[in-house]
Amino acid sequence: xxxxxxxxxxxxxxxxxxxxxxxxxxxxxVDVITGExxxxxxxxxxxxxxxxxxxxxxxxxxxxxxxxxxKVIGRAGIGVDNVDIPYASxxxxxxxxxxxxxxxxxxxxxxxMMFALARQIPEANEQTQKGLWPKxxxxxxxxxxxxxxxxxxxxxxxxxxxxxxxxxxxxxxYDPFLTPERAVEMGVEKADLDTLLAKADFITLHTPxxxxxxxxxxxxxxxxxxxxxxxxxxxxxxxxxxxxxKDALDSGHVAGAALDVFQTEPAKESPxxxxxxxxxxxxxxxxxxxxxxxxxxxxxxxxxxxxxTGGVTNALNVPSLSAEEAPKLRPYMALAEKLxxxxxxxxxxxxxxISIHTEGAATELNAKPIVxxxxxxxxxxxxxxxxxxxxxxLAKERGLEVREVKTEKTGDxxxxxxxxxxxxxxxxxxxxxxxxxxxxxxxxxxxxxxEAELTGDMMYIVNEDxxxxxxxxxTLLGExxxxxxxxxxxxxxxxGEAVLLLSVDSPVAGEVLxxxxxxxxxxxxxxxxx
Numbered sequence: 001x002x003x004x005x006x007x008x009x010x011x012x013x014x015x016x017x018x019x020x021x022x023x024x025x026x027x028x029x030v031d032v033i034t035g036e037x038x039x040x041x042x043x044x045x046x047x048x049x050x051x052x053x054x055x056x057x058x059x060x061x062x063x064x065x066x067x068x069x070x071k072v073i074g075r076a077g078i079g080v081d082n083v084d085i086p087y088a089s090x091x092x093x094x095x096x097x098x099x100x101x102x103x104x105x106x107x108x109x110x111x112x113m114m115f116a117l118a119r120q121i122p123e124a125n126e127q128t129q130k131g132l133w134p135k136x137x138x139x140x141x142x143x144x145x146x147x148x149x150x151x152x153x154x155x156x157x158x159x160x161x162x163x164x165x166x167x168x169x170x171x172x173x174y175d176p177f178l179t180p181e182r183a184v185e186m187g188v189e190k191a192d193l194d195t196l197l198a199k200a201d202f203i204t205l206h207t208p209x210x211x212x213x214x215x216x217x218x219x220x221x222x223x224x225x226x227x228x229x230x231x232x233x234x235x236x237x238x239x240x241x242x243x244x245x246k247d248a249l250d251s252g253h254v255a256g257a258a259l260d261v262f263q264t265e266p267a268k269e270s271p272x273x274x275x276x277x278x279x280x281x282x283x284x285x286x287x288x289x290x291x292x293x294x295x296x297x298x299x300x301x302x303x304x305x306x307x308x309t310g311g312v313t314n315a316l317n318v319p320s321l322s323a324e325e326a327p328k329l330r331p332y333m334a335l336a337e338k339l340x341x342x343x344x345x346x347x348x349x350x351x352x353x354i355s356i357h358t359e360g361a362a363t364e365l366n367a368k369p370i371v372x373x374x375x376x377x378x379x380x381x382x383x384x385x386x387x388x389x390x391x392x393x394l395a396k397e398r399g400l401e402v403r404e405v406k407t408e409k410t411g412d413x414x415x416x417x418x419x420x421x422x423x424x425x426x427x428x429x430x431x432x433x434x435x436x437x438x439x440x441x442x443x444x445x446x447x448x449x450x451e452a453e454l455t456g457d458m459m460y461i462v463n464e465d466x467x468x469x470x471x472x473x474x475t476l477l478g479e480x481x482x483x484x485x486x487x488x489x490x491x492x493x494x495x496g497e498a499v500l501l502l503s504v505d506s507p508v509a510g511e512v513l514x515x516x517x518x519x520x521x522x523x524x525x526x527x528x529x530x
Contacts, residue, residue, distance in 0.1 A: 007307035008047060008069075012036065013054035015076055016296035023052075026304030042066045050303045052076065059083040064091050072096065074303040076295040077286060080316060089317045096302050096314050099390060100155060101295035102286035107159035109285045110204050110234040113258035117202075117230045118143055120256075122279045141201075144168045149200025150188065151216060152207030152235065153178045154383065155397060160204055161188050172196050175207075175398075177382055179352045182399025190350070197224040202232065208383050209236040211529075219244035227253055234260040234285045237267075246271045249278055260285050316387045329365055332417065333373040333388075335432050335440035338454040338530055339419045340377030342442070343430050345528050346460065353401040353422040354378060355429075361415035363406040371404060374419055413443065442488075445499055450490030452501045458528040459508050464521035465491045465498040472519050477504070480512050497523075 009023050011032045023030040028050070036044070038058065045051065045067045052074045053059065059073055064087055073083060075097040088095050116122060119140035127134045148164045150157050153175040161171045171188040174196045183190035191199070193216075203225070207213045217231065217240040225231075231254060233240055242263055248254040249272075256277040262270060265283060272278050286295075305311040312318060336356070343354075356374050358367065375391035386394060395402055413433040420429035431444040432454075442452045463469055470487070477484060485503035492498075508527040516525035 007049040007071075009050040009052060009303060009307070010045065010048040011052045012041060012057045013052075013076075014056075015052065015054060015299075016293045018293065019052065019076075019296040019300040022297060022300035023304050026301075027308050028304055038063070045070065050074065050307050052299055052303055053082070055079065055082055057082065059088070061087050064088055064093065067091075067093070072303055072306050074098075074299040076292075076299040077102065085317055094306065094312065094318050095316045096299070096306070096312075097316060098295045098298040098302070099314060101298050102288075102291035103155050103159055105288040105291035106234055106285040107156050107163065107206075108288075109260060109281075110156075110160050110206070110232050111163050113232045113234065113260065113279070113281070114143065114148075114202055114204065114230070116279055117232065117256040117258050117277075120277075143202070146170070146201040147172055147199050149196040149203040150174070151193070151196065151203065151205045151239075153182075153186065153188070153398075154206065154394070156235075157204075157206035158186055158397070160206060161186050169202075172199050176348065176350060177379070177398045177400065179350050179399045181352065185399060193221070194224060197221060198226060200226060200229060202230045204232045205235045205239050207235055207239065209238045210382065210384070211527075212381070214238050215241045217241065217245070219247075222248045222254065225254065228255045230254070230256040230258075232258045237261040237263040237265060243271050246275050246278075249275050314387065314390055318388070329369050331434055331438045331440065332362060332365060332415075333369055335434060336370045336373035336417055336419075337377035338440055339417060339430050339432050339442070340374035341380065341530060342377075342445075342454060342528070343419050343421055343428070344378040344381040346446075346526065347421055347423060347428070349423045349425055351378075351400060351421045351423055353403060354395075355403040355405060355418075355420040355422075357405040357407065357416075357418040357420065359407045359416040359418070360410040360413065362417055363408050367404050367406070370417065371402065374417075375402065378419075416443075418444075442501070445490065445501070448490040448492055448497070448499050450488055450499055450501060452488035453486070453503070454528075454530045455503060456485075456530060457504050457507050458530065459500075459502050459504060459513075459516070460524075460526045460528050461500040461502075461516060461522060462524040463498055463500065463519075464523070465493075465495050466521050469498075469519070469521060470500075473500070473502075473516060476512070476515055476519065477508075480509070482506055482508060482512065501528075 006029045009028045009030045014034050020030045020032055042063055049069055049071050054076050061084055070093050072094040078097055078099050080097055083095055085095050120138045124138045147170045150161055150173040153173040164171050165187050172191045173188040174191055174193045178190055219241055222244050245257055259280045261283055302313045356371050372388045372391050375395050376386055376388050379386045379391055379394055416433050418429055418431040428446045432442045435441050442454055483505040488501040490499050513525050
């Protein structure tokens with residue numbers, strides 16, 4: 001009898017030794033070989049089924065080409081910038097991360113930075129050790145009774161909120177996905193960004209870096225803050241305009257700032273270095289013994305389970321599917337994710353409920369992957385770490401009510417998925433079908449019939465149905481060297497409200513969108529990406 005070969009796993013970055021123990025207990029052969037050059041890794045990787053990494057190992061196209069037996073990559077931590085995920089997907093390699101293993105650690109670091117700002121601890125320490133004994137040189141502020149402005153109220157943000165409430169602070173939160181019900185549950189005041197900026201004595205950021213959040217604390221928004229505000233960023237570099245922050249510190253409008261992350265890392269230089277009332281750390285948010293143990297154990301458990309049982313947890317590029325379901329479900333999931341992404345990108349206010357309604361042939365399929373795909377597309381607008389597995393968890397965490405509805409009878413289409421969202425402004429929905437049982441198509445957008453393929457970079461425009469509009473928008477894009485792929489038009493009635501969805505060969509810059517919004521009859525113009 002031939003003995004079954006054990007899955008082989010390589011741990012290529014320094015990791016808690018218990019990770020290797022877990023792999024062995026789960027029936028894997030494991031090697032711990034760290035610090036190798038890319039060439040050494042390429043020469044070795046072909047022998048392994050699984051690869052466990054942190055941030056040092058770079059899994060490039062060349063590594064993946066050499067990884068002829070590789071089935072899964074596990075990142076002990078959140079960020080996967082060091083993995084070529086699209087190419088890994090093309091090679092059939094599952095990529096996992098551990099998005100929640102260091103949440104408490106990062107939240108605690110933000111609180112620590114807030115205290116350091118409030119009591120000027122780094123500066124006082126430096127002068128005391130110089131023998132200056134500056135007892136009267138530092139006048140701090142209490143955090144008790146102060147208002148903390150929370151930009152981002154997801155997993156880490158909610159932990160910061162709970163710690164701040166324990167310190168008897170008031171918490172105001174801005175998060176497009178924060179529902180009123182979830183805000184009450186957290187004990188925070190839900191507010192728009194301008195209200196938060198005007199109220200907060202301290203501001204902490206806990207949001208991913210997306211097109212919407214880049215420079216969310218811009219020069220303009222920093223000017224809207226309360227004079228004497230103190231700002232903490234332990235989330236992502238690029239959320240704050242660093243040059244504008246320096247100017248605000250120099251002028252005294254911002255009383256202090258603490259950054260654990262920078263726009264460019266490693267941050268060998270920054271306009272903020274040497275600025276008075278500025279403190280920083282070298283991306284230490286996840287750097288505690290407990291967090292490093294947690295993410296190492298989690299990645300070992302996830303990889304071991306996948307290699308021994310096929311179970312998929314926290315995968316970034318593959319849903320949880322059985323071999324029998326996959327062929328039928330994949331096109332539906334592609335449609336569902338696109339519909340979720342569309343409604344997420346076009347819904348600016350907080351969503352209290354999202355409903356996934358299937359009709360016709362779609363009702364015969366397993367609904368969970370379809371629902372997860374919708375949530376994945378919807379939530380990915382705000383978080384790059386969302387995947388098919390953790391999307392339902394994140395939706396629940398954010399207080400988002402999720403409903404599933406099935407209608408077996410067939411309407412205008414043999415199969416249909418409708419995604420509806422309930423917001424403070426009312427309910428709105430989008431719907432799509434499959435052409436030839438495989439090609440996703442949008443067929444309805446907020447009550448307007450429109451047929452469109454959702455792909456690549458697109459532009460969405462709401463306008464008054466009037467002659468000459470298509471010529472004007474075409475001229476504008478042409479003048480800005482933006483090539484149009486397809487035009488997709490729809491309207492409620494002749495002369496009424498109309499929508500235009502057009503695909504373009506390159507992203508639409510902000511100034512072009514602004515110009516489009518000023519064209520006669522245009523009510524809204526927005527760039528989309530799929």
